[in-house]
Amino acid sequence: MSEENTHRLVELAAEAYVYGYPLVFDLMMVETCLHKGFGSMAPAPFNHFTHSDRLADADAHFVSVNNDTVYSIAQLDLSGGPVRLHVPDTGGAYYVMQFVDAWSNNFAYVGRRATGTEAGDWLVVPPGWAGTVPGDVRGVIDAPTSVVTIVGRNACDGPDDLAQRVRPLQEQLTLTHLEPGEHRTGLPAPDAGVPEELRFFEQLRVWMADFPPSAADRAYQDRFQPLGLLEEGPSPYVPAGAALVRALTEGLALGKERVEAASRPGAGDGTPGGSGGGWSMNPHLFDYNLDWFGVGTLDSSEWKIADREASYLARAVAARVGLWGNHGYEAVYAQTFQDADGAQLNGAHRYELRFEEPPPVEAFWSVTMYDTPDYYLVANPAGRYSVGDRTPGIVYGDDGALTVHISRERPADPVAAANWLPAPEGDFRPMLRLYMPERSVLDGRYGIPAVRRVDGSAHG
Incomplete structure (x- = not known):
């Protein structure tokens, strides 16, 4: 492979890292919640809530976790059909149920700002679903991907408030299947034979195929064909040649540099005319x-x-x-x-x-x-x-x-x-x-x- 072609593949791999990092990072956190738990929350299978029994502390190794609310988190698998969410009446107290797809898009909210604080049921449906909606639900939430994270937050004023008010609200949050069906117990597994330095791209390949993005994003990701990211079936990264391995590893490092650089203060993420003072x-x-x-x-x-x-x-x-x-x-x-x-x-x-x-x-x-x-x-x-x-x-x-x-x-x-x-x-x-x-x-x-x-x- 010529040096020019290698350079082109390195640049393409860097673009793929930036594009795919949210999907891979999000689904790695989904796996963590399913199998290891999240902070003080126990692991929970798909379509079950797990609740924090305390405000987050230093044991919650999660980026920028908040200490204002207690979490109720559920990983939804909609491959077997819709799931019905019940939320209780919070009596005016702040809460939010945030719906995040596999690509980390926030695509729906239920809560004080969005829908009020009264009790109600919501139907979360998978892509392309065309069934009958029960007449007693408040609304339908169309999921872009078949795996969805619900990040629930209840405002909590401390241990007493948690015990007396918040915990009973958590216990009233329920998820039920609308119809019988087969549901996943885990995420699609990348090929275990892929070398560790290429694992990110193998995760991206497998998960990109299983959780396709919007049509416009699919058109964009077609450019990643030379990297093997669009190949189905056996992983192209087990038998990958030295030139491709080099391009992918160098591109991974370059993509990481770009994300880190853009994440630093002063990288254009401030509000014009806003805060000042650093x-x-x-x-x-x-x-x-x-x-x-x-x-x-x-x-x-x-x-x-x-x-x-x-x-x-x-x-x-x-x-x-x-x-x-x-x-x-x-x-x-x-x-x-x-x-x-x-x-x-x-x-x-x-x-x-x-x-x-x-x-x-x-x-x-x-x-x-x-x-x-x-x-x-x-x-x-x-x-x-x-x-x-x-x-x-x-x-x-x-x-x-x-x-x-x-x-x-x-x-x-x-x-x-x-x-x-x-x-x-x-x-x-x-x-x-x-x-x-x-x-x-x-x-x-x-x-x-x-x-x-x-x-x-x-x-x-």
């Missing part, structure tokens, strides 16, 4: 879904990336930094790595984050601490992972302002300790979450205050 807030991080708009979604140009090919990198970045995150109109996530002077945030120093007025939301808000580069919750002796408007005992100033104190060690001052957000020893990244954000957040008029360093030298 914060990047992108209400449109999850706008890569261009084809599937079901119950509770907003099908408008405001919430779609105009360039389809650009949407593939955006989708990969969203999976990398916040898999299973919501559209901006459901919740907005802002992150920062820097203080007001542009220096990297680090646990060797002490900081303050002062809100002159509460962030503009219709539900609630919080600031959560994460380490880098994994974006996991940070273990700390206080067992506190976030601070927000529902944190018990937080203290507001006489002027109504709230100052969050960020440091590795607990502040000596009682007021500062009440508003303390523990930091790790090394670099960190706080994230501000705004649930049901107001318009000023979505259009960039709201600016998040900068994190200010308040010590003159290394702390501790």
Whole structure:
């Protein structure tokens, strides 16, 4: 193979990595939920919920997991027919059931913002289904792929609220088959004989065939034919020649570099005219879904990336930094790595984050601490992972302002300790979450205050 042809295949493999990373990463998380569990949640088979029995903590090794809500997660397999979801009445309390297809598209929402908080049943149907819809369901949710993740979140104010209010709601969430049928017990298995360095492409090949995307995406992925990604039957990667192996491995590394580079702060994910102070807030991080708009979604140009090919990198970045995150109109996530002077945030120093007025939301808000580069919750002796408007005992100033104190060690001052957000020893990244954000957040008029360093030298 000529060097020119090798270069072309390397570039093609990099494009395939960016395109396919969300599918592979999503389905690897589906497998984890099926067989190992998720954070504190036990594993559960297809079409069964598993519930968190506590707010997420440092044991929940999941990218940017939240500490505001307790999760109820179900992996749906619709290959044997539709599944009926029952949701209970939450009495006005915030909750959301987010529906995510195998490609990580958010294609439907049920919950306070989308459908209200009263009880009801919803029918989740597989692609191409043309059966009879029961008359007593509130609506039909058309799934783009035969495997779907439901990410349920119930707002929770702490252990007492979890025990007395949230857990009974979790127990009322049910999934039932509409009709008898054969259902998967696991995902299609990649060929075990494929070398580890080619495993990503084998996963992508098998899962791309089993969970086809939209027609427009299928037209795009036709370009990957020279890589063997469209071949059916036995894996082309078991007998792959040296030239193809080289192209795939170099392309994988190049694709990873592109996703990582685009995931870094300052890579174009900030809101124009928005936050400043080192914060990047992108209400449109999850706008890569261009084809599937079901119950509770907003099908408008405001919430779609105009360039389809650009949407593939955006989708990969969203999976990398916040898999299973919501559209901006459901919740907005802002992150920062820097203080007001542009220096990297680090646990060797002490900081303050002062809100002159509460962030503009219709539900609630919080600031959560994460380490880098994994974006996991940070273990700390206080067992506190976030601070927000529902944190018990937080203290507001006489002027109504709230100052969050960020440091590795607990502040000596009682007021500062009440508003303390523990930091790790090394670099960190706080994230501000705004649930049901107001318009000023979505259009960039709201600016998040900068994190200010308040010590003159290394702390501790």
